[in-house]
Amino acid sequence: MLPDRIPSILLVQVITAGVSLALTSIQDQCENLQNTSNITGLACNISTDMIGTCWPRTPAGQLVARPCPEYFQGVQYNTTGNVYRECHLNGSWAERGDYTQCQEILKQEKKSKVHYHIAIVINFLGHSISLCALLMAFTLFLRLRSIRCLRNIIHWNLITAFILRNITWFVMQLTLNHEAHDSNVVWCRLVTIAHNYFYVTNFFWMFGEGCYLHTAIVLTYSTDKLRKWMFICIGWCESWWRVRNDKKNNKKGFFPIGQ
Structure with missing residues (x-):
C-alpha cells in the first residue's frame, strides 16, 4: 500500500515547497525594506x-x-x-x-470587429440566397398558369410577402443609420413602416396557409366555399391594420438599427 501513497506525498511536498519559496521571496523583500x-x-x-x-x-x-x-x-x-x-x-x-x-x-469581453463584420457578411449572404430562391419560385408561379388554383395562389402570395420583406430589409440596412433614426425623418419612417408591414404579412399569409390546410383536412368538401378575397383580406389588409395601430403607439421610427 505504501507505493500508492508516494505520488500523493510527492504532490504535497511540491505544493509545500512552492508556498515556502513564495513566502521566502516575500520575506526577502521585507528584509530589504528593513535594511x-x-x-x-x-x-x-x-x-x-x-x-x-x-x-x-x-x-x-x-x-x-x-x-x-x-x-x-x-x-x-x-x-x-x-x-x-x-x-x-x-x-x-x-x-x-x-x-x-x-x-x-x-x-x-469586447466584441471583435472581425467577428462583427463576419456576422454582417453572413447575414447579407443568407438574405441574398433566400431572395434568389424566392424570385425563382415567384417566376415559376408566374409562368405556369396551369397550376394556378386557390392553394397555389396562397403559396404565391406568401412567397411575394417574403420577397418584399427581404427587399425592404436590404433597403433599410443600406440606407438607415443612427442619425436618420434619431432625427425621425419622413423617409426613415416610411422604410421602417414598409419593412414592419411586410414582416407581419409573412405571418398572416402563413396563417392563411394553415386555415386552408385545416379546412381541406377537417372540412374536406368545404374548400369550394373558400374565396381568394378572404385570404387577401387576412394576408394583406389585416397586416396593414396591425402595423397602422403600432405606428400610432410609436411616434419614432420604431425599428432598432442593425437588426
Missing part, C-alpha cells in the same frame, strides 16, 4: 500579512499605506489603490489591513 529603514524608538517591526503584503518597520502611532497586490488567488487587482494598516502606540500592528480600495479588474 533601508533608519527608524529609532518604539516601532512596529517589519511584517507580512496573510495576503502577502509586506509592511515595513514603522514608528508607533502611524498609519501606513502600501500598494494593492497585483494578483491574489489568480485574480488581478487594480494597483492604483492602497492598503492601509495602523501601527498601534504600543508598537504592534493592527490585526488586519484595510483592503477596501483594492478592486478586482473585471475583464470585459
Whole structure:
C-alpha cells in the first residue's frame, strides 16, 4: 500500500515547497525594506500579512499605506489603490489591513470587429440566397398558369410577402443609420413602416396557409366555399391594420438599427 501513497506525498511536498519559496521571496523583500529603514524608538517591526503584503518597520502611532497586490488567488487587482494598516502606540500592528480600495479588474469581453463584420457578411449572404430562391419560385408561379388554383395562389402570395420583406430589409440596412433614426425623418419612417408591414404579412399569409390546410383536412368538401378575397383580406389588409395601430403607439421610427 505504501507505493500508492508516494505520488500523493510527492504532490504535497511540491505544493509545500512552492508556498515556502513564495513566502521566502516575500520575506526577502521585507528584509530589504528593513535594511533601508533608519527608524529609532518604539516601532512596529517589519511584517507580512496573510495576503502577502509586506509592511515595513514603522514608528508607533502611524498609519501606513502600501500598494494593492497585483494578483491574489489568480485574480488581478487594480494597483492604483492602497492598503492601509495602523501601527498601534504600543508598537504592534493592527490585526488586519484595510483592503477596501483594492478592486478586482473585471475583464470585459469586447466584441471583435472581425467577428462583427463576419456576422454582417453572413447575414447579407443568407438574405441574398433566400431572395434568389424566392424570385425563382415567384417566376415559376408566374409562368405556369396551369397550376394556378386557390392553394397555389396562397403559396404565391406568401412567397411575394417574403420577397418584399427581404427587399425592404436590404433597403433599410443600406440606407438607415443612427442619425436618420434619431432625427425621425419622413423617409426613415416610411422604410421602417414598409419593412414592419411586410414582416407581419409573412405571418398572416402563413396563417392563411394553415386555415386552408385545416379546412381541406377537417372540412374536406368545404374548400369550394373558400374565396381568394378572404385570404387577401387576412394576408394583406389585416397586416396593414396591425402595423397602422403600432405606428400610432410609436411616434419614432420604431425599428432598432442593425437588426
